Amino acid sequence: MKERIAAVDKFRGMTIVLMILVNNPGTWASVYRPFLHADWHGYTPTDMVFPFFIFIVGTSIFFAYSTKKSNVATYKKITIRSLKLIGLGLFLGAFTLTFPFVKDFSEIRFPGVLQRIGVVFFITSILFLNFNWKQLMAVTAVILVGYWVVMGFIPVNGIASTFDRAPNNLANYVDLKLLGTHMWKDDYDPEGVLSTIPAVASCLLGVFTGQILRTKRQNKITILMVLGSALVLLGHAWDFVFPINKALWSSSFVLVSAGWANLILALIYYITTIRKVQFGTIFNYVGANAITVFFLSSFVGKLFGLIHVGTANVTLKSWLFTKFYVHDFLPAELSSFLYAFTIMSFYCLIALVFYKRQIFIKV
Incomplete structure (x- = not known):
C-alpha cells in the first residue's frame, strides 16, 4: 500500500514541479511553446x-x-x-x-x-x-x-x-x-x-x-x-x-x-513498484507538501511582481531576470526558461528541507 501511495505521491510532486515551472518564466514574451x-x-x-x-x-x-x-x-x-x-x-x-x-x-x-x-x-x-x-x-x-x-x-x-x-x-x-x-x-x-x-x-x-x-x-x-x-x-x-x-x-x-x-x-x-527502480525522489519530497510548496511559490512569485527596485522602478522579478539571465549569447526563450528552472529548483530545495526535517504541513 505504501508503494502505491508513493507512486501517487511522486506523480503529485511532478505536477506541482511543472506548475511552478510553467507559472514562473522570466518573461511571458519569450516562452517555449510547450510551456504555454x-x-x-x-x-x-x-x-x-x-x-x-x-x-x-x-x-x-x-x-x-x-x-x-x-x-x-x-x-x-x-x-x-x-x-x-x-x-x-x-x-x-x-x-x-x-x-x-x-x-x-x-x-x-x-x-x-x-x-x-x-x-x-x-x-x-x-x-x-x-x-x-x-x-x-x-x-x-x-x-x-x-x-x-x-x-x-x-x-x-x-x-x-x-x-x-x-x-x-x-x-x-x-x-x-x-x-x-x-x-x-x-x-x-x-x-x-x-x-x-x-x-x-x-x-x-x-x-x-x-x-x-x-x-x-x-x-x-x-x-x-x-x-x-x-x-x-x-x-x-x-x-x-x-x-x-x-x-x-x-x-x-x-x-x-x-x-x-x-x-x-x-x-x-x-518503474517504481514493479521494476523497483528509484528515480526522481525529489518529486516525492514535493508531493509530501504539495499545497504548501505551491502556495509558497505563488505568494513569493506575486511579491516579486509587486516589489519595485532601483531608479528605473522595475519589479524585483524583472530586475533579477534582466540582471542574471538576459545575455546576448542566450536565446530569449532559453533565458526565460532558465529563470523558471531556478525558481522551480529553489522550491524543490525547500521541499527537500521540509522532508528531511519531517515537516509535513497538511492544509
Whole structure:
C-alpha cells in the first residue's frame, strides 16, 4: 500500500514541479511553446498539469476516505480542509503591498486554482462517501454528457451558444452574471463557475484509478494502460463535437487529461513498484507538501511582481531576470526558461528541507 501511495505521491510532486515551472518564466514574451497554454481549443503539455493535479486529488480521496465513515466528524474535516484551500486562494488573489494590504473589493478575483481544488475536493469527497462505484460512474457520465448538452445547446441571449470565446459562450455568460468584475479576464475565467462542474468529473476519474491501484490484481498496469488509452481516444473523438479546451474544461478535455494521467501514473507505478527502480525522489519530497510548496511559490512569485527596485522602478522579478539571465549569447526563450528552472529548483530545495526535517504541513 505504501508503494502505491508513493507512486501517487511522486506523480503529485511532478505536477506541482511543472506548475511552478510553467507559472514562473522570466518573461511571458519569450516562452517555449510547450510551456504555454493552447490559444483556445486543443492542448499543450502545460494544459495537462492542472487536471493532472485534480485527478490525483481524486486518487488521494480514495486512499484517505475509503475506510472513513459518512458521519459528522468526517464531513467537518472535509469542510475545514476545503475552506482552508479556498481561503488561501482568495488570499493570493486579494493580497497587495499597499495598506491595508488588500485590493479594492471590485478588483479581487474570486476564482482560482486553490479555490477550484477546494470546491472539487469537497464535492468529490461527499459523493465518494455516499455512493458506490457504479453510482459514481453514473454521476461522472451525467456530468460529462450534461455539461456538453448545457454548453452546446442552451442559447445565450437568444443566440445559439458556441464553444468560442465571448460573447455567446455559456460558461463566460454565467461567470459574468455571477462574478462580474471578479474574473481573470472579462471574456473568460479559466477557473470559472460552470467549468468547475466537469472538474469534479476529472476528480472522480482519479477516484476510480485509486480503486484500481488498491486491488490485489496483478494486471493493474495493463488495466491503467488500457483505460488511459481508451479515455484519450474517446476524448479525441468527442473533440469533433465538443472541442478539447482547458479554459472551458470541456468534457473531451476531461477524458483526454484523465487518459494521459492514467498512462503516466501506470508508467510511474511500473518503474517504481514493479521494476523497483528509484528515480526522481525529489518529486516525492514535493508531493509530501504539495499545497504548501505551491502556495509558497505563488505568494513569493506575486511579491516579486509587486516589489519595485532601483531608479528605473522595475519589479524585483524583472530586475533579477534582466540582471542574471538576459545575455546576448542566450536565446530569449532559453533565458526565460532558465529563470523558471531556478525558481522551480529553489522550491524543490525547500521541499527537500521540509522532508528531511519531517515537516509535513497538511492544509
